[in-house]
Amino acid sequence: MAVQFMYGVLVPVTTPKPKLPPEADNGVWSLYVGDLDPQVTEADLIDKFRLIGPIASVRLCCDSFAGDSLCYAYVNFFTSLDSSTALCFLNHKELKGKPIRIMWSQRYPLTRKTGIANLFVKNLHPSITSAQLQSMFSKFGKILSCKVAAENGKTKGFGFVQYDSEQSSMTARNALHGTLVEGKKIYVSKFAKKSARTVAHGDAMMASLEGQNKNLFIARTQQKEIANCHIEKLKASSLAIKNSTHPVHYSSFQSLGEDLIKQKQHRNTGNRSFVWNSSLHMLER
Known part of the structure; x- marks a missing residue:
């Protein structure tokens, strides 16, 4: 000693x-x-x-x-x-x-199965091998497993690095995420199982669809109110004309409807066109 x-x-x-x-x-x-x-x-x-x-x-x-x-x-x-x-x-x-x-x-592969301290690395240059990836990440801690995904001898441009501790993996992520390796900016994040990614993607899709349906409902409600408002105005105008001694000319109604359609044309909503056309058809009848 x-x-x-x-x-x-x-x-x-x-x-x-x-x-x-x-x-x-x-x-x-x-x-x-x-x-x-x-x-x-x-x-x-x-x-x-x-x-x-x-x-x-x-x-x-x-x-x-x-x-x-x-x-x-x-x-x-x-x-x-x-x-x-x-x-x-x-x-x-x-x-x-x-x-x-x-x-x-x-013997107890809990760390491997749960994905603890496991990193996902993508946007790798085709020349990067598993050995090079391990050399790149080994300075931040003890690596349990390191692999660049490949198929038929060709790399897929992504890989996995698993450390023996979560602290080492986070240190490596913070240090290497967004860095240039062989002219390509690599992306480093915590690894997530495919099942977890599928659930997260599904939740995002549901939220997006719910938002779209809500917006569509609001848009249709607003356009219906606007259409009803213009129809009432047109009806009021037509009644005033019918009570007069002058002949009724529906061309003015047609041009008004076309102007309204043009105002909404940039949104390309078939439902709006139908609303305006149907209202004009009602008036002409």
Whole structure:
């Protein structure tokens, strides 16, 4: 134990311990290995990971009925040092031409399932890989998982970064949101599950439709009142003309109606045109 003098007194110096991986399960340290090529076998995984150290076991997860690979596996080491080294040096490295994604196997995956400390990153340049994305975000805290979404070898322009704490994720979001990366301004936000996004979008749509229906109701009510007002004026004018000895000319009524239609033409509401035309038709009859 190291010591140092402070105010003439010997005091012990404690060095901070590095963050340990999750607790070992049955004496082995387990890694989750995802984004595997469908053709990867357990033998391929053993050949890849045994260069790090002795492997306790490898399990490639497959469909229970068809037997096809589910494209993820678990690799177990005897020591935390070997598992940490594998995570450090093999994460995002290629296996059968496809980058693999490695993270600590979580016995209680509450954080992963709830999306806590998980960020959504979009508007990424096509050249950005998962390894580059992790390097970009790693300075803000310990990353549990990092991935750039891809399909048929081509990136989709968005990815996900999950930290071990909410504080780290918010620090990264505040620092990197709106920054330029390879000439593109990236967008960083808290990750939300598809179900939550669907509900939020549905609520917004309902609110929008309710607002539109309310405005439409008000507009139709107002136009009906205006139409009735002009019809009453036209009727009053026609009665005065009928009582006179001069012939009735409905052309003046027609021009008045056309003027009113032109005033409302910019709103392009078929209902308004119908109201005016029907009122003129009533008068001419």
